[in-house]
Amino acid sequence: MRAAFAVVFGCLLATGAGAAEFRSLGDRAAILYDAPSLKADRLFVASRGHPFEVLVKLDQWTKIRDAGGEVAWVENRALGDRRMVLVNVPVADVRAAPNAQAALVFEAFRQVMLEVVEPPADGWVKVRHRDGALGFARAAHLWGV
Secondary structure, eight states, X not given: OHHHXXXXXXXXXXXXXXXXXXXXXXXSOEEEESSSSTTSOEEEEEOTTOEEEEEEEOSSEEEEEOTTOOEEXXXXXXXXXXXXXXXXSSEEEEESSSSTTSOEEEEEETTOEEEEEEEEETTEEEEEOTTSOEEEEEGGGEEOO
């Protein structure tokens, strides 16, 4: 039984089925609801670009989880194409190259939102600050990768 579980789990990891999917809001803030309906209770408003983990997708709604673990529903049309992440450590160093010894470009504090410019590679993610500064941050220091 253990061997069968290990094989199935290994296959899921190899195919990426175990990887989380993340999406960000578009260019406008969005209302998050407790159910997939405009008649449901409104929970809160999320700012534009805010990243979320996708839990369930329906035709017009997506069930999401934020970095704090809160679960809600958002209309699919509120989701955008840009990929954003949140800093999840007190201070994340953003470097000129994907290397801990590279020059420091800027520091990003916890909960700062950064745009993903290139997908993660070798534990680093190329990101852009809203002010335009560009560099590489450790993937482990970001939520939403």
